[in-house]
Amino acid sequence: MNVRRLIPATAALGAVALGLTALTGCSGSDAADGSGGGELDVVASFYPMEFLAEEIGGTHVSVTTLTKPGVEPHDLELSPRQIGSLGDADYILYLKGIQPAVDDAIAQSGAKNTVDAAELTSLEAHGAEVDSPDHASSDEHEEHDGAGLDPHIWLDPVKYAEVAEGVGTSLAKADPAHAADYRANTDRLVEKLNTLNTAYETGLKSTTTRTFLTTHSAFGYLAERYGLTQEGIAGVDPEAEPSPARIKDLQHIAEENGATTVFFETLASDKTAKTLAKDTGLRTDVLDPLEGITDSSKGDDYLQVMESNLGALQKALGAK
Incomplete structure (x- = not known):
């Protein structure tokens, strides 16, 4: 193709x-x-x-x-x-x-x-399901992502x-x-x-679950392209704090959809991801939004890190 x-x-x-x-x-x-x-x-x-x-x-x-x-x-x-x-x-x-x-x-x-x-x-709108006054005002949201x-x-x-x-x-x-x-x-x-x-396309064609949890709702386009469902702890702002109601929703979503992993990223705090994973018995792993390359990145450039992300998704989703 x-x-x-x-x-x-x-x-x-x-x-x-x-x-x-x-x-x-x-x-x-x-x-x-x-x-x-x-x-x-x-x-x-x-x-x-x-x-x-x-x-x-x-x-x-x-x-x-x-x-x-x-x-x-x-x-x-x-x-x-x-x-x-x-x-x-x-x-x-x-x-x-x-x-x-x-x-x-x-x-x-x-x-x-x-x-x-x-x-x-x-451009499209993603991550709206986690937008709330509990973690970001509408003005802050518009400033960050162009009115949604x-x-x-x-x-x-x-x-x-x-x-x-x-x-x-x-x-x-x-x-x-x-x-x-x-x-x-x-x-x-x-x-x-x-x-x-x-x-x-090939690596994510057949999986046990199509749902993944992530601290940063940066993967909306990727999820849409490959038929996955992104459930973000926070919105498109990686530093936004989720509401208690959102945390409770994610616990139900993980159970209902067989999610196994809470993803966090290299450039932001992993505290919320690890807390949620502990409360739900899920694993944690890195899904890199590729906003920068550092010594801790799982690859030296965009292509290598995207390949690493694919491997992480395949493991979390139970690729067959």
């Missing part, structure tokens, strides 16, 4: 057009030295954007990320130096709705050459491939001298994401 075939032609073209609209005022003379003799200075907001920029840009880009390894990206606060770097960048790749501080800094920087990955695919839209698109290999296509097209526009290389690099990355998608 080819990931490209999973993307309706009109939707893909529309997404790319939106990305190119965002990349205003960028030409060969604006990018690097305009003749292909220098690297494009790229600023990425956090790891999933950094990975795309490096894989697609290759040797023609110099990528700086605003979010250092080990920093929880949702709560990132930018230094004055980082804010200043936005105005000097040749190209900025970010995902609106995941990091309010970054969104605000980009809007105030006046930077013209920006690409919002959220405009390169379609889930920004965690990179955890679905098909949606991530859509974004990769748009990034490749926009980089080619920003730096026409290396357009052929950007297109070739995009093709190679999309093929890798196609292989990953096939592995998930």
Whole structure:
């Protein structure tokens, strides 16, 4: 199966057009030295954007990320130096709705050459079942995820491939001298994401249960893609505190659906997950939302960690 075939032609073209609209005022003379003799200075907001920029840009880009390894990206606060770097960048790749501080800094920087990955695919609402005044006000929720839209698109290999296509097209526009290389690099990355998608489809096709519990409701797109049900302890905000009613609901859900594992992540506290697991007799394991790569990550890059996530899901769901 080819990931490209999973993307309706009109939707893909529309997404790319939106990305190119965002990349205003960028030409060969604006990018690097305009003749292909220098690297494009790229600023990425956090790891999933950094990975795309490096894989697609290759040797023609110099990528700086605003979010250092080990920093929880949702709560990132930018230094004055980082804010200043936005105005000097040749190209900025970010995902609106995941990091309010970054969104605000980009809007105030006046930077013209920006690409919002959220405009390169379609966003949906996930995690609404755990939203309540007990752990987040509606204003906080809107600030985080764009009025209820889930920004965690990179955890679905098909949606991530859509974004990769748009990034490749926009980089080619920003730096026409290396357009052929950007297109070739995009093709190679999309093929890798196609292989990953096939592995998930095959590996999760037959399981004992289709329900998994997680502290961070970041896996809505992944669950929808592969016919699973995500039950989040908290909402899309990993630091949100669940209500007692939600904890009680999860205990019933786990029992009724044969859930075996409560997943937590590497960049946020595992306290709630371990408490719930102890109360219900469930196991705990890591399901990495891939918001950053650290020494404790189960892999060196996006593809390796996604493969590790697949193995964790197969074990938890009783894959046959």
